[in-house]
Amino acid sequence: MSDLLGIALRFALYLDLMLLFGLGLFALYGLKASERVSGVVLNIKGWLAGTAILGVLLSMASLLVMTRAMSGEQAWQALGPHVQMMLWQTELGLTWMLRIGALWVAVLAVMTGAAWPTGSLWLATWAAGVALATLAWAGHGAMSDGALRVWHLMADSAHLLAAGAWFGALAAFGLLLLPGNTQDIAPVRSLARALTGFEVVGAVLVAVLIVTGVVNYLLVVGATLDGITQSTYGILFSLKLALFGVMLAMAALNRFHLSPLLLRAVETGEQAMACRALRRSLSLEFGAVLLILGLVAGLGTLGPMSSD
Incomplete structure (x- = not known):
């Protein structure tokens, strides 16, 4: 308990x-x-x-x-x-x-x-x-020694900050997409501008997450995939990667389809359908984030390749 x-x-x-x-x-x-x-x-x-x-x-x-x-x-x-x-x-x-x-x-x-x-x-x-x-x-970064410990903690901190920036952006978009905010065109214009501005920020965050994620894996597990599907740690880590892939797919959908759709809808004043589609997509992405955080909370209590 x-x-x-x-x-x-x-x-x-x-x-x-x-x-x-x-x-x-x-x-x-x-x-x-x-x-x-x-x-x-x-x-x-x-x-x-x-x-x-x-x-x-x-x-x-x-x-x-x-x-x-x-x-x-x-x-x-x-x-x-x-x-x-x-x-x-x-x-x-x-x-x-x-x-x-x-x-x-x-x-x-x-x-x-x-x-x-x-x-x-x-x-x-x-x-x-x-x-x-x-x-x-x-987390695991504090378990290293010497210079390795410093690099591990720096990578862990950067990973946390990038994840927090992405999660906060999703939450902000979700708040801006609340039905009460999308009835007027002014808040929707702010949302469309923010989505466009997030394109560069989002790309940087994804790069930081991938690089620090690889570094953390190498520091915790090592340069090997042996036994990754035979341990609790490995299975949870694999699920985390799969959910991250889902997030990237939803982010790509938002970037290349739903955000341009919203921009066009803003120009015509018919934003309701575009807002509903974007709301559904962000809800799925937000759900993936929550599952990832749950897995991370559990992974932090396990040793590398732990079976318990």
């Missing part, structure tokens, strides 16, 4: 921190300066503050569950000394405190940034990126 709880909390943290970072980043490259004011196009302030605060709560719960598992102490009320030791005497604890500090910086930046929406977004997104990158220390 504790293992399942730990995996569930890992999944929730991935989901929450990627959404926090990805939405903030999207607002910077996908929206005009006037649209970054919360409520003009998206409720940026509410989403960023909410996910940052939720990230603090999830991190606290994750620390307690992890400390309980590592210490062997079964009584929750007796975890105090173990938590203190975890925080101040382990690298994992130090990165946890860094995450909490970064999340509160994001909250304060968003809540006090009405007079400087773009500046507060930059600060909140930077802090969210730091918080997201700290999750690398709870």
Whole structure:
């Protein structure tokens, strides 16, 4: 039960921190300066503050569950000394405190940034990126030694940030495609422009994901495919690759068919059908992302080629 709880909390943290970072980043490259004011196009302030605060709560719960598992102490009320030791005497604890500090910086930046929406977004997104990158220390990257450890953590962090940017963009497109937003032409024009602007960003993110994914595989498993279908780790990893392929296919459909369809529909004012088609496609891509995050949460608890 504790293992399942730990995996569930890992999944929730991935989901929450990627959404926090990805939405903030999207607002910077996908929206005009006037649209970054919360409520003009998206409720940026509410989403960023909410996910940052939720990230603090999830991190606290994750620390307690992890400390309980590592210490062997079964009584929750007796975890105090173990938590203190975890925080101040382990690298994992130090990165946890860094995450909490970064999340509160994001909250304060968003809540006090009405007079400087773009500046507060930059600060909140930077802090969210730091918080997201700290999750690398709870994965396989932290198990390496020496210079290899540095390279592994850098690759893991880059992979997390690229995944968060992609996930946040999907979430932003989904919010812009809500039925209430697509009845008027102005929000749809903003959506069409953002989709066009995401073409270059999306290509860069895919390249980063592929390169860092290959690097992480080589560092965790090695330059071999032996036994990849005979272990729990290998099977989950293969499923992750298959789902990533589905995401790439849906992204290509959006890029080469549905986005141009929406642009043409905007010119004629008949955007309803194009919005419905794009909404269905993004829903499938979003579902694939959720499944991938669930697999990643489980993979992080397994050793390479583990059968358990």
